[in-house]
Amino acid sequence: MTMTAKPASAAPPEAASTSGFLDRVLKVRELAILVVLVLMLLATQLDNHAFLSEQGIKDLLLNATILVLVAVGQATVVITRNVDLSVGSTMGITAFAAGEFLRGGGNPLVGVLIAIALGIGFGVVNGLLVSLGQVPALVVTLGTLYIIRGLDSIWFGSKQITAADLPSGFADFGHNGFGAVPYLALLTAVVLIVAAYYLRSYRSGRDLYALGSSPEAARLAGVPVRKRILTAYIVCGALAGLAGALYLARFGNVDSGTGNGYELTVVSAVVVGGVAFTGGSGSVYGAALGALLLTSINSVLPSIGVSSVWVQAIDGILLLLAIAVDRVVALRVAAVLRKRAAQTRSAIHHA
């Protein structure tokens, strides 16, 4: 990242080494997941040579895309020190809405747009409730989780959409790709890169980090706090909506239970990916890597002969491990900074 590159002349050596140290820590956090992921995949490949075949890679990517999309949206919200628990419900209802539209012979592109628009609608509701209500996001979005799930049940009842109801081109889009790279993964990669670039290079993106880091300071600095929180929820809702449409394209099967409990997987992915739940730090790349890691475990375990009943337990262990590592690293960093500050002081003193 160019942001972390330093001009040669700017700083005294002491300060420079401190920031270099921090930069390393932050980069290492994302690099660590990547290393774990690569090691895991390589080890599995040694055990089972068919694992990383063209189809194998394609499956890994396909499995990851939807979770990555929702995780990117969730990360945007978590960076502002909030959370959106309604993403699973949103994904379910938007998948169903798009399915209903397509079953009636609608244009696939319009179907996707409908899903996104519906997601944006729920994002607006969440964003307004959180930013205006001064109520913890956890509680608000737990409420909307159930409301949206309820709407889903009322609207669709016991109806079900199957692949046979959908235009064939739509399903093809969900399965095919260029060689080992599915179209869905490409689309997700584009979204990921755009989101990362927005968060890094636009004032409003930087504001999200600022208000997650210190809401009070953000208010005093004139950051439009409510507007920014609303934006984060809209992004999150839109991506959950897009994910709903892609879910439909990939699986073809949707019922009123689709996406149940998905929000917890998403939050795990985001946290494993190093986006701090206390806001202000982490990146969507990290969240995407976290999502990739979690979904890859799902594929890895069966292929090395471990029963899939272990998957959830291992996900949980991974989550605790990630949080423990973050905590230890944070304490270490704080200790180092304190010591450095003390050294600088005494250096000034004795000068």
Added chain:
Amino acid sequence: MTDPEPERTPVLALEGVSKSFGAVRALRDVSLRLYAGEAHALAGENGAGKSTLIKALAGVHRPDSGTVLLDGAPVVFHGPADARDAGVAVIYQEPTLFPDLSIAENIFVGRQPRRSFGRVDHKSVRQATADLFRRLGVDLDPDQPARGLSIADQQLVEIAKALSFDARVLIMDEPTAALTGSEVARLFGVVRALRESGAAVLFISHRLEEVFQLCQRVTTLRDGAWIASEPVEGLTEDDLVRRMVGRDLDELYPKQDAKVGEVALSVRRLTREGVFTDVSFDVRRGEIVGLAGLVGAGRSEVARAVFGVDRWDAGEVEVDGRPLKSGAPSLAMSAGLALVPEDRREQGLVMEMSIERNINLTGFGATSRAGLMNRGAERSRAVDWALRLQVKYARLADVVGTLSGGNQQKVVLAKWLATDPRVLIVDEPTRGIDVGTKAEVHRLLSQLAADGLAVLMISSDLPEILGMADRVLVMHEGRLAADIPRAEATEESVMAAATGRGRNAA
């Protein structure tokens, strides 16, 4: 007290502004006029309403009544962004930084220079920050995250932030509190240059000599009310103090002589890594020991560690010869230690609970039988202490949050005095309370010491330290810098030690 004010239109002014927070009237009918090219001082004791006034100018608080005038025309600032867009830059007393962002981002948040397509120009942000630091003569790396910066460095970042606005009005709330002499000199140089280029400056400092150095005009507040606006020229420090205090100092600081007895609290080589180092002192029965120092020097942190709220890494604490354990507040309480914390709203009281309940929070052992709470005993304990401290309340069942700041503080004191402590630690005992109650709290502390209590009083209010303490301990950057007896304690000697210019540790 009027003065021949210039005919010019003030850049920014308040006319007849009032602001209340619940029962507390923070500002009453206050007017203030800031002129281009002039540095204006705002004087007043802690709690006189200075910070509220600044927040009204900065768009953080909307006045209940009265108007804000910009270039003579009434304006309403709906938020800090409005004030900022009108050219008002503020340096707050407590640095408000984003710990996760780099220093450069902290300075330019929401106003980053942009290149094509509205993208933030990270390189210019960094460059502009480096330029600001060069102008201020500061060695800080723009890319370093704000987390872990010392208070002084945080303050410098705040100053750089305010300068980056090219503001028409620069408001500074105690900007020099944590700075060294040379940093202050450089800051003043920059401020003078700004003023000469036509900016209006509002300056708050408890160091009166700085007011005389930097400012042309001074407005004094007392208990939220406007007292005077006048030119600095021809004024003496004593004049200013009299305006601020509004009564004789003897009356405000009724220190009785007390017989100093044996050591009650003994602290030996106490260290918490990176926070304070090698702190040793004694407090004797009958003695009020003042603990002075700049914000961030580690005073409250020492108190918290002694009481056991935070752990210490090395050293010993004894109460009446009984050693305390690190990180064990209930043990400290049973040994006879009481801590009236710095922030009564967050740490001293449970704001939603009644007066009675708050006083009895420390008394579950004393008022319960066989583990069951005895309401009668609780009630009489609360009544007893509320009466002794003359808390002004309607009913004991009233929620404590409805009381004024001074009465809230008395409830905190009652809560701790009811435990019959041997050593009382009070952290900023009179912050944000009116002058009348302040005098009462001082009389009470003095009386308690005369009755044989050992008192350790932390305060940022220098006149309070000088007026009340038998001995003044001064901390500087985590170390005890001086131990000054009452007779030798002056504003100069304490400030010299607090800023690291003073004598070596006693």
